[in-house]
Amino acid sequence: MLTMSYLVALAFLAIIASLGAALFFMLRGGQAEAPDKSKRMARALAMRVGFSVLLFVCMLVSWKMGWVHPTGIAAGQ
Known part of the structure; x- marks a missing residue:
C-alpha cells in the first residue's frame, strides 16, 4: 500500500529527529x-x-x- 510506505518513512524521520534532539541536548554547553x-x-x-x-x-x-508482504530470498534457496 502506498500510504503504508509514507507511514514508515514518516516514522523513520521521527526516529531520526528524536535521536538528533537527544544529541543536541547532550552536546549543548553549560553546567x-x-x-x-x-x-x-x-x-x-x-x-x-x-x-x-x-x-x-x-x-x-x-x-x-x-x-504488506515480505519480500526477499525465499526460504530454502
Whole structure:
C-alpha cells in the first residue's frame, strides 16, 4: 500500500529527529542547566524508543492484515 510506505518513512524521520534532539541536548554547553539537559535528553531518547516500538507494532499488524508482504530470498534457496 502506498500510504503504508509514507507511514514508515514518516516514522523513520521521527526516529531520526528524536535521536538528533537527544544529541543536541547532550552536546549543548553549560553546567548550570545540567539537570534540565539530562531530563530533556532522556525524554528525547525515550521518544525514539517509543517511535521504534510503534513502527515495529504497525509493521507487524500490517503484515497480519495483509497490507504488506515480505519480500526477499525465499526460504530454502
